[in-house]
Amino acid sequence: MAHYPVIDSELLRSFVAIADHGGFTRAAEALNRTQSAISMQMKRLEDDVLERPLFQKDGRQLSLTAEGQLLLGYARRILKLQGEVLNSLRAPHMVGSVRVGTPDDYVMRFLPEVLSRFAQAYPMVQVEMHCEPSYQLLQRKDLDLTIVTRQPGQEIGQLLRQEQIVWAQAAGFDLHRSDVLPLAMFNADCFCREWACNALDTMGRDYRVAYTSPSLSAIMAVVGAGLALTAQLQSLIPAHMRIVGKEEGLPDMPSASIVLLRNPQTRSPITECLAEHIAEGFRL
Known part of the structure:
Protein backbone atom coordinates (compact mmCIF):
# COMPACT_ATOMS: atom_id res chain seq x y z
CA MET A 1 0.00 0.00 0.00
CA ALA A 91 -19.35 20.01 22.67
CA PRO A 92 -21.53 16.90 22.45
CA HIS A 93 -24.36 18.80 24.14
CA MET A 94 -24.59 21.02 21.05
CA VAL A 95 -26.65 18.44 19.20
CA GLY A 96 -30.36 18.94 18.66
CA SER A 97 -32.71 21.48 17.13
CA VAL A 98 -33.86 25.04 17.68
CA ARG A 99 -37.02 26.74 16.39
CA VAL A 100 -36.68 30.34 15.27
CA GLY A 101 -39.51 32.68 14.33
CA THR A 102 -38.89 35.79 12.25
CA PRO A 103 -40.76 38.08 9.89
CA ASP A 104 -40.01 37.55 6.23
CA ASP A 105 -38.32 40.98 6.24
CA TYR A 106 -35.14 39.81 7.92
CA VAL A 107 -34.61 36.42 6.31
CA MET A 108 -32.64 37.61 3.30
CA ARG A 109 -31.08 40.71 4.86
CA PHE A 110 -29.64 39.41 8.14
CA LEU A 111 -30.06 35.67 8.61
CA PRO A 112 -27.98 34.07 5.81
CA GLU A 113 -24.69 35.21 7.38
CA VAL A 114 -25.94 34.40 10.91
CA LEU A 115 -26.99 30.88 10.00
CA SER A 116 -23.86 30.25 7.96
CA ARG A 117 -21.55 31.11 10.86
CA PHE A 118 -23.68 29.13 13.30
CA ALA A 119 -23.71 26.07 11.04
CA GLN A 120 -19.93 26.18 10.71
CA ALA A 121 -19.52 26.31 14.48
CA TYR A 122 -22.26 23.81 15.38
CA PRO A 123 -23.02 21.56 12.40
CA MET A 124 -25.03 19.07 14.45
CA VAL A 125 -27.74 21.59 15.37
CA GLN A 126 -30.84 21.68 13.18
CA VAL A 127 -32.40 25.14 12.79
CA GLU A 128 -36.13 25.21 12.03
CA MET A 129 -37.30 28.56 10.60
CA HIS A 130 -40.85 29.91 10.89
CA CYS A 131 -41.55 33.07 8.86
CA GLU A 132 -44.62 35.02 9.92
CA PRO A 133 -45.54 38.66 10.67
CA SER A 134 -44.54 39.99 14.08
CA TYR A 135 -48.08 40.10 15.47
CA GLN A 136 -48.55 36.39 14.69
CA LEU A 137 -45.16 35.40 16.10
CA LEU A 138 -45.94 37.16 19.38
CA GLN A 139 -48.90 34.83 19.89
CA ARG A 140 -46.90 31.63 19.48
CA LYS A 141 -45.61 29.68 22.46
CA ASP A 142 -43.80 26.88 20.59
CA LEU A 143 -40.77 28.85 19.38
CA ASP A 144 -37.39 28.92 21.11
CA LEU A 145 -36.22 32.26 19.71
CA THR A 146 -38.37 34.94 18.12
CA ILE A 147 -37.31 38.05 16.20
CA VAL A 148 -40.02 40.71 16.00
CA THR A 149 -40.40 44.39 15.15
CA ARG A 150 -41.76 46.66 17.89
CA GLN A 151 -42.79 50.26 18.17
CA PRO A 152 -40.53 52.60 20.19
CA GLY A 153 -41.43 52.41 23.86
CA GLN A 154 -42.88 48.92 23.47
CA GLU A 155 -39.61 46.99 23.31
CA ILE A 156 -39.54 43.61 25.02
CA GLY A 157 -36.73 41.09 25.19
CA GLN A 158 -33.27 41.92 23.85
CA LEU A 159 -32.91 44.96 21.60
CA LEU A 160 -31.04 43.96 18.42
CA ARG A 161 -31.11 47.27 16.57
CA GLN A 162 -33.18 50.39 15.97
CA GLU A 163 -33.81 51.63 12.45
CA GLN A 164 -35.46 54.50 10.68
CA ILE A 165 -38.48 53.74 8.53
CA VAL A 166 -38.11 55.37 5.12
CA TRP A 167 -40.12 55.82 1.95
CA ALA A 168 -38.77 54.01 -1.11
CA GLN A 169 -39.61 53.93 -4.79
CA ALA A 170 -38.27 52.73 -8.12
CA ALA A 171 -35.75 55.08 -9.73
CA GLY A 172 -38.21 56.15 -12.45
CA PHE A 173 -41.33 56.36 -10.29
CA ASP A 174 -43.07 59.77 -10.42
CA LEU A 175 -44.73 60.67 -7.12
CA HIS A 176 -46.79 63.37 -8.76
CA ARG A 177 -48.14 61.50 -11.76
CA SER A 178 -51.34 60.72 -9.85
CA ASP A 179 -53.39 62.66 -7.33
CA VAL A 180 -53.83 59.47 -5.31
CA LEU A 181 -50.55 57.93 -4.18
CA PRO A 182 -50.42 54.11 -4.66
CA LEU A 183 -48.83 52.20 -1.78
CA ALA A 184 -47.44 48.66 -1.53
CA MET A 185 -47.48 47.58 2.11
CA PHE A 186 -47.71 44.60 4.41
CA ASN A 187 -51.14 43.35 5.45
CA ALA A 188 -53.46 45.32 7.74
CA ASP A 189 -51.97 44.29 11.10
CA CYS A 190 -48.54 45.79 10.31
CA PHE A 191 -47.86 48.87 12.43
CA CYS A 192 -45.47 50.17 9.76
CA ARG A 193 -48.44 50.34 7.39
CA GLU A 194 -50.49 52.04 10.10
CA TRP A 195 -47.77 54.65 10.63
CA ALA A 196 -47.47 55.33 6.91
CA CYS A 197 -51.22 55.78 6.46
CA ASN A 198 -51.56 57.95 9.57
CA ALA A 199 -48.66 60.15 8.46
CA LEU A 200 -50.22 60.68 5.03
CA ASP A 201 -53.62 61.35 6.59
CA THR A 202 -52.10 63.96 8.89
CA MET A 203 -50.52 65.88 6.01
CA GLY A 204 -53.67 65.56 3.89
CA ARG A 205 -52.06 63.51 1.10
CA ASP A 206 -54.49 61.27 -0.76
CA TYR A 207 -53.39 57.65 -1.12
CA ARG A 208 -54.65 54.13 -1.57
CA VAL A 209 -53.14 50.82 -0.49
CA ALA A 210 -52.92 49.35 -3.97
CA TYR A 211 -50.88 46.22 -3.18
CA THR A 212 -50.62 44.13 -0.03
CA SER A 213 -48.61 41.03 0.81
CA PRO A 214 -47.06 39.35 3.86
CA SER A 215 -43.90 38.91 1.77
CA LEU A 216 -41.26 41.63 1.55
CA SER A 217 -39.95 40.23 -1.74
CA ALA A 218 -43.43 40.57 -3.27
CA ILE A 219 -43.72 44.17 -2.07
CA MET A 220 -40.29 45.04 -3.42
CA ALA A 221 -41.14 43.44 -6.76
CA VAL A 222 -44.17 45.72 -7.08
CA VAL A 223 -42.21 48.80 -6.02
CA GLY A 224 -39.29 47.90 -8.28
CA ALA A 225 -41.68 47.69 -11.22
CA GLY A 226 -42.65 51.31 -10.62
CA LEU A 227 -46.22 50.49 -9.60
CA ALA A 228 -46.24 51.88 -6.07
CA LEU A 229 -44.36 53.46 -3.18
CA THR A 230 -43.58 51.70 0.11
CA ALA A 231 -42.36 52.50 3.62
CA GLN A 232 -39.95 50.00 5.21
CA LEU A 233 -36.92 49.79 7.48
CA GLN A 234 -33.99 51.48 5.78
CA SER A 235 -31.73 48.42 5.79
CA LEU A 236 -34.34 46.46 3.83
CA ILE A 237 -34.35 48.84 0.85
CA PRO A 238 -32.44 47.37 -2.13
CA ALA A 239 -29.62 49.43 -3.62
CA HIS A 240 -31.44 49.89 -6.94
CA MET A 241 -34.34 51.71 -5.27
CA ARG A 242 -34.46 55.35 -4.32
CA ILE A 243 -35.15 56.56 -0.78
CA VAL A 244 -37.40 59.65 -0.78
CA GLY A 245 -38.75 61.96 1.90
CA LYS A 246 -39.60 65.56 2.75
CA GLU A 247 -38.00 66.92 -0.42
CA GLU A 248 -40.60 65.00 -2.42
CA GLY A 249 -43.46 66.09 -0.16
CA LEU A 250 -43.63 62.96 1.97
CA PRO A 251 -43.96 62.95 5.78
CA ASP A 252 -41.18 61.97 8.15
CA MET A 253 -41.42 58.45 9.56
CA PRO A 254 -40.40 57.21 13.02
CA SER A 255 -37.88 54.54 13.88
CA ALA A 256 -38.68 50.94 14.82
CA SER A 257 -37.02 48.43 17.13
CA ILE A 258 -35.99 44.89 16.23
CA VAL A 259 -35.95 42.67 19.32
CA LEU A 260 -35.13 39.07 20.18
CA LEU A 261 -37.37 37.06 22.51
CA ARG A 262 -36.28 33.91 24.34
CA ASN A 263 -38.73 31.23 25.40
CA PRO A 264 -38.00 30.72 29.15
CA GLN A 265 -39.43 27.20 28.97
CA THR A 266 -36.94 25.99 26.37
CA ARG A 267 -33.72 27.87 27.16
CA SER A 268 -30.64 25.72 26.59
CA PRO A 269 -26.99 26.06 25.56
CA ILE A 270 -28.12 25.65 21.95
CA THR A 271 -30.69 28.46 22.06
CA GLU A 272 -28.34 30.76 23.96
CA CYS A 273 -25.53 30.19 21.48
CA LEU A 274 -27.77 30.88 18.49
CA ALA A 275 -29.13 33.96 20.27
CA GLU A 276 -25.57 35.28 20.54
CA HIS A 277 -24.98 34.69 16.84
CA ILE A 278 -28.25 36.49 15.99
CA ALA A 279 -27.37 39.46 18.19
CA GLU A 280 -23.95 39.74 16.54
CA GLY A 281 -25.42 39.46 13.06
CA PHE A 282 -27.94 42.23 13.60
CA ARG A 283 -25.24 44.55 14.92
CA LEU A 284 -23.23 44.34 11.67
Missing part, protein backbone atom coordinates in the same frame (compact mmCIF):
# COMPACT_ATOMS: atom_id res chain seq x y z
CA ALA A 2 1.40 3.39 -1.01
CA HIS A 3 2.25 5.86 1.71
CA TYR A 4 1.61 9.53 1.11
CA PRO A 5 2.79 12.49 3.17
CA VAL A 6 0.31 13.91 5.67
CA ILE A 7 -1.01 17.39 4.87
CA ASP A 8 -0.92 19.57 7.96
CA SER A 9 -4.27 21.34 8.45
CA GLU A 10 -2.43 24.58 9.23
CA LEU A 11 -0.89 24.47 5.77
CA LEU A 12 -4.34 24.07 4.28
CA ARG A 13 -5.71 26.89 6.44
CA SER A 14 -2.99 29.24 5.21
CA PHE A 15 -3.50 28.13 1.62
CA VAL A 16 -7.25 28.84 1.78
CA ALA A 17 -6.57 32.23 3.38
CA ILE A 18 -4.25 33.18 0.50
CA ALA A 19 -6.90 32.16 -2.03
CA ASP A 20 -9.65 34.04 -0.18
CA HIS A 21 -7.67 37.23 0.46
CA GLY A 22 -5.85 37.39 -2.86
CA GLY A 23 -2.26 37.28 -1.63
CA PHE A 24 0.26 36.37 1.02
CA THR A 25 0.27 39.73 2.78
CA ARG A 26 -3.46 39.91 3.39
CA ALA A 27 -3.59 36.25 4.33
CA ALA A 28 -0.85 36.81 6.92
CA GLU A 29 -2.82 39.72 8.39
CA ALA A 30 -6.01 37.66 8.55
CA LEU A 31 -4.24 34.77 10.29
CA ASN A 32 -2.15 37.04 12.53
CA ARG A 33 1.05 35.56 11.11
CA THR A 34 4.07 37.10 9.39
CA GLN A 35 4.28 37.06 5.63
CA SER A 36 7.54 35.13 5.78
CA ALA A 37 5.88 32.43 7.88
CA ILE A 38 3.07 32.09 5.33
CA SER A 39 5.60 31.96 2.49
CA MET A 40 7.55 29.20 4.23
CA GLN A 41 4.37 27.21 4.77
CA MET A 42 3.45 27.43 1.08
CA LYS A 43 6.97 26.48 0.01
CA ARG A 44 6.73 23.41 2.23
CA LEU A 45 3.26 22.56 0.85
CA GLU A 46 4.38 22.94 -2.77
CA ASP A 47 7.86 21.45 -2.61
CA ASP A 48 7.80 18.84 0.15
CA VAL A 49 4.20 17.64 0.39
CA LEU A 50 2.49 17.98 -2.99
CA GLU A 51 5.46 18.49 -5.32
CA ARG A 52 3.24 20.71 -7.45
CA PRO A 53 3.09 24.51 -7.97
CA LEU A 54 -0.06 26.00 -6.48
CA PHE A 55 0.35 29.67 -7.41
CA GLN A 56 1.30 31.61 -10.49
CA LYS A 57 1.91 35.32 -11.09
CA ASP A 58 0.19 37.30 -13.80
CA GLY A 59 1.94 40.65 -13.61
CA ARG A 60 1.36 41.77 -10.04
CA GLN A 61 -1.63 39.50 -9.58
CA LEU A 62 -1.36 36.15 -7.82
CA SER A 63 -3.62 33.36 -9.01
CA LEU A 64 -4.01 29.64 -8.49
CA THR A 65 -2.67 27.08 -10.91
CA ALA A 66 -4.93 24.26 -12.07
CA GLU A 67 -3.49 22.14 -9.24
CA GLY A 68 -4.16 24.97 -6.80
CA GLN A 69 -7.79 25.22 -7.90
CA LEU A 70 -8.19 21.49 -7.39
CA LEU A 71 -6.62 21.62 -3.94
CA LEU A 72 -8.80 24.56 -2.87
CA GLY A 73 -12.01 22.54 -3.06
CA TYR A 74 -10.49 19.65 -1.10
CA ALA A 75 -8.94 22.03 1.45
CA ARG A 76 -12.28 23.68 2.22
CA ARG A 77 -13.95 20.30 2.68
CA ILE A 78 -11.14 18.96 4.89
CA LEU A 79 -11.19 22.03 7.16
CA LYS A 80 -15.00 21.94 7.37
CA LEU A 81 -14.98 18.27 8.34
CA GLN A 82 -12.26 18.88 10.90
CA GLY A 83 -14.36 21.62 12.46
CA GLU A 84 -17.40 19.37 12.58
CA VAL A 85 -15.45 16.60 14.30
CA LEU A 86 -13.98 18.91 16.93
CA ASN A 87 -17.31 20.58 17.66
CA SER A 88 -19.12 17.27 17.91
CA LEU A 89 -16.56 15.75 20.28
CA ARG A 90 -15.75 18.83 22.37
